[in-house]
Amino acid sequence: MIRYRRHILRLLPSIFALALCAQIAGPVHAFGTSGSYLAARHASFESNFSVAAEYYTRALALDPGNPGLMEAVISSNINLGEVARGFPVAKRMIDGGLRSQIANMAALGQLASEGNFEALSETLKTEETVGVLVDGLALAWAEYGAGQVTEALAKFDEVSGEQGLKSFALYHKALALAVAGDFEGADEILSGRADGPLQMSPRGILAHVQVLVQLDRRDDAIELIEMAFGDNASPEFEMLADDLRSGADIPYSVVTNAAEGIGDVFHAVASALVNESAPGYTLLYARMAEFLNPGNIDATLLSAQLLEDLEQYELATKTYDRVPQDHPAFVNAEIGRAEALLDDGRTEGAVEALTQLAQRFPEMRIVQYRLGDMLRSLDRHAEASEAYDRTVALSGEPEQSDWPLYFARGISFERTDRWDDAEADFRLALELQPGQPQVLNYLGYSLVELGRNLDEALGMIERAVAARPDDGYITDSLGWILYRMGKYDEAIVHMERAVELMPVDPIINDHLGDVLWAVGRRVEAQFQWHRAMSFDPEPEEAERIRRKLEVGLDAVLEEEGADPLAVAEDG
Structure with a gap:
């Protein structure tokens, strides 16, 4: 059973779009054979921003007027998190009359970070800099930073009239009012009483909670968290709710000045671009958000997650490390860091990080849950089941959304030969989520392996296939179960379909070979x-397949002490 479990638990690899120097606007004529340029291009292809920044800088030193190299230096440094390193190159491009969104982005960041809002306002009024999603709101914040509050609020209103930007602009107007101390006005907007309900992100809910606290409306703030998240609040909001109940001091801190406001504009754009643009391009906006508002931990977490998508795990772990241990988002950051360590192959470090987190926060359900998932992914099922036990103890009465927890614990029970416990969890998962194909598949196959309730098991797999007819693994399960039940002619139809769906999977091809052998099609089986x-x-599978090629399936089954195949005519 273990051999097959490894097969059906295999996750399909995620495919991430590579950031292939997307920010380079023009051709780089002089460096087709340059060692520095080629090294930089290769590093960019791999999203290795540190190496790319170094070699693009070297190449630019040899050809200082090349606009493509200039943009590459700026973008690679921004994505590296070294935003200020791009400022001199951006200034050179702008002073030289070279049009560049990347240079304009860096220049905007420099003016805002230096508090030069008058110059920033003039720049934004005379030319487009970064794009429609940024420019209008950045101008409003620049006006605010320059002391032109009335003009700033009017600009927020103007942007809110543009198609698709109403919630975006009104949210930032509310932030500006809160910065000015007008918490009543901010609440009017955030509550939806002023201009209708807004589409609120978790960060928007955080801002509204902080505004309500300043208005001495803690009960309303608690109710807002409960309405927004129910029982699924993140650790950050769980801790915030506890602070609200305890009467702890909660200042307004989401945005405290104009530069941070512009940073939040970049953060909002980055959040909107996730799953819509290449991670390397989205990362530019997230890094600008971090730079302009270092206290925006959501932007830090977003940058780290994008770096994980780009498989830059070491840089991702360093980004997660920047979240202070006393910050409410530390738990999320540490979970992210542990997962980045695991993806980077540093298994023991990953487990140690989550284990320590679970010890530090023993009552935090999500930490125990993630520890269980990580241990299960590493086939450390006895330890995983203990972590899942702690998760269940913190969960209360089972709800529909808990089916993955019981399914996962059931797998760890099954893998440690605790079948009665495993079956109970699988059946509970099906009660919570009737007809769930993965659970039907796993439970049905397990029953067949144990020789129990064969008719029920077959029915489960057939329902799973009906729910997911194009899932090669589940289709393979149906064929394999029919094979194990001696129904070879029925099995072969489903096994051939499974191979059509997953033509390069070694286990499915192996299974088809076994079924072909069972119906007497020996040459095709060997193929x-x-x-x-x-x-x-x-390796274990390869050894068994080699043995079948040497002596045939019948001899292998005899060597393993398994039941022989039913007699089939040679074909």
Whole structure:
């Protein structure tokens, strides 16, 4: 059973878009054969921003007027988190009359960070700098920073009239009012009483909670958190709710000045670009948000997550490390850091990070849950089941959304030969989420392996296939179960379909070989086993396939002490 479990638990690899120097606007004519340029291009392809920044800088030193290299230096440094390093190059581009969104972005960041809002306002009034999503709101904040509050509020209103920007602009107007101390006005907007309900992100809810606290409306703030998240609040909001109940001091801190306001504009754009643009491009906006508002931990977490998407795990862990231990978002950051360590192959460090977090926050359900998931992914099922036990103890009465928890714990129970406990969890998961294909597949297959309730098991797998007819793994399960039940002619139809769906999976090809052998199609069976070997099976699987190629399936089953195949005519 373990051999097959490894197969059906295999996750499909996520495919991330590579940031292939997307920010470079023009051709780089002089460096087709330059070692520095080629090294920089390769590093950019790999999203290795540190190396890219170094080698693009070297190449630019040899060709200082090349606009493509200038943009590459700026963008690689921004994505690295070294925003200020791009300022001199951005100034050179702008002073030289070179049009560049990346240079304008850096220049905007420099003026805002230095508090030079008059100059920033003039720049934004005379030319487009970064784009429609940024320029209007950045101008409003620049006016605010320059002391032109009335003009700033009017600009927020003007932007709110643009298609698709109403909630975006009104939210920032509310932030500006809160910075000015007009918490009543901010609440009017954030509550939706002024201009209708806004589309609120978790950060927007945080801002509204802080505004309500300044108005001495803690009960309303608690109610807002409960209405927004129910029982699924993040650790940050759980801790915030506890502070509200205890009467702890909660200042207004989401945005405290115009530069931070512009940073929040970049953060909002970055959040909107997630899943819409390449991670490397989205990261530019997240890094600008971090730079202009270092206290915006949400932007820090977003940058770290994007770096994970780009497989820059070391840089991601360093970004997670910047979240202070006393910050409410520390738990989320530490979970992210542990997962980045795991993805980077630093398994023990990842487990240690989550173990320590679980010890520090023993009553925090999500920490125990994530620890269980990580241990299960590492086949450390006895430890995983203990973490899941702690998660269940913190969960209260099972709800529909809890089915993955019981399914996961059931898998760890099954893998540690605790079948009665495993079956109970699988059946509970199905009660919470009837017809869930993954659970039906796993439970049905397990029952067949144990020789129990075969008709029920077959029905479960058939329902799973009906729910996901294009899932190669589940289709393979149906074929494999029919094979194990001796229904070879029925099995072969489903096994051939599974191979069509997953043509390069070694286990599915191996299974088809076994079924072909069982119906007497020996030459075709050997062909499928050879195919399975070409797709790099696990060592244990490879050894068994080689043995089948040497002596045939019947002899292997006899060597393993398994029941022989039913008699089939040679074909």
